[in-house]
Amino acid sequence: MDDHERTREAWGRAGEKYVREHAEFLEQARTATLFPHELEVVADLLRQGPEVLHLMSGNGVDDHALLRAGAVRVTGLDYDERAVTSAQERADALGAPIRYVRADVPPFPVPDASVDLVYTGKGAVVWVADLDAWAQETARVLRPGGHLFVHEAHPMVPLYDLDAQTTRMRDDRSYFAASHVNDTFPAHGAVEWQHTVGSIVTAVAGAGLRVEVLREHPAPFWKPGEVEAAAWDGRLPNSYSLLARLSG
Numbered sequence: 174m175d176d177h178e179r180t181r182e183a184w185g186r187a188g189e190k191y192v193r194e195h196a197e198f199l200e201q202a203r204t205a206t207l208f209p210h211e212l213e214v215v216a217d218l219l220r221q222g223p224e225v226l227h228l229m230s231g232n233g234v235d236d237h238a239l240l241r242a243g244a245v246r247v248t249g250l251d252y253d254e255r256a257v258t259s260a261q262e263r264a265d266a267l268g269a270p271i272r273y274v275r276a277d278v279p280p281f282p283v284p285d286a287s288v289d290l291v292y293t294g295k296g297a298v299v300w301v302a303d304l305d306a307w308a309q310e311t312a313r314v315l316r317p318g319g320h321l322f323v324h325e326a327h328p329m330v331p332l333y334d335l336d337a338q339t340t341r342m343r344d345d346r347s348y349f350a351a352s353h354v355n356d357t358f359p360a361h362g363a364v365e366w367q368h369t370v371g372s373i374v375t376a377v378a379g380a381g382l383r384v385e386v387l388r389e390h391p392a393p394f395w396k397p398g399e400v401e402a403a404a405w406d407g408r409l410p411n412s413y414s415l416l417a418r419l420s421g
């Protein structure tokens with residue numbers, strides 16, 4: 174089994190939660206908003222009523238937040254059958270203009286120059302094996318002047334030992350490694366790509382997008398486990414927001 178199949182199998186197991194927690198996700202979708210860090214960067218664009226493509230859309234709750242912030246339509250792509258089916262049920266129950274498509278990305282099954290905003294993150298970029306293909310596909314599907322927005326775990330995060338008292342680096346991880354195996358819920362056993370900030374920005378720029386914003390944040394977008402880790406005390410980067418624009 175190669176790394177891609179291993180990851181897909183891990184998400185197949187994790188995907189049960191999309192169905193099991195359907196009622197909770199439906200309740201969250203009714204009131205969901207993006208994080209303040211995200212809105213600081215992307216709220217003005219969303220107010221213009223973009224058509225959005227959400228890569229690795231997962232539980233789909235963010236799609237309702239995107240609509241609430243002004244998006245007119247959202248297409249969500251995810252390769253997990255249970256993710257797309259249960260997210261579609263929630264969208265239909267709420268009468269939301271969201272369409273989910275099962276797809277292993279990249280490539281994106283979307284026509285050229287057909288969306289205004291590609292939105293992704295919160296546990297998505299780490300599953301992209303080929304960052305250049307991901308960035309090239311993003312540039313292909315954006316209309317001229319369209320944007321890519323990413324809100325994601327900082328690539329330093331896998332190196333943090335999540336101890337409550339002390340900030341320590343894990344000895345078994347490297348910022349410059351190609352990948353590592355995820356050992357937290359829900360994607361336990363999946364192979365995460367250890368893309369650096371430099372490799373992400375270089376792939377985006379190489380696809381012809383101009384980076385307009387790159388902000389690193391001390392707060393994580395998600396806190397695994399029960400402890401409040403010392404690595405979250407405000408001294409280290411835990412997430413980032415990136416906005417890039419296609420010329421035109």
Ligand SMILES: C[S@@+](CC[C@H](N)C(=O)[O-])C[C@H]1O[C@@H](n2cnc3c(N)ncnc32)[C@H](O)[C@@H]1O
Nearest residue numbers: 184229230231232251252253277278295296300
């Ligand atoms: C952490 S979750 C989703 C993040 C999403 N923003 C959310 O909050 O639910 C990651 C999702 O990526 C999907 N995924 C991972 N690799 C993928 C790939 N190559 N193509 C499509 N979906 C993928 C998984 O099925 C899973 O639903």
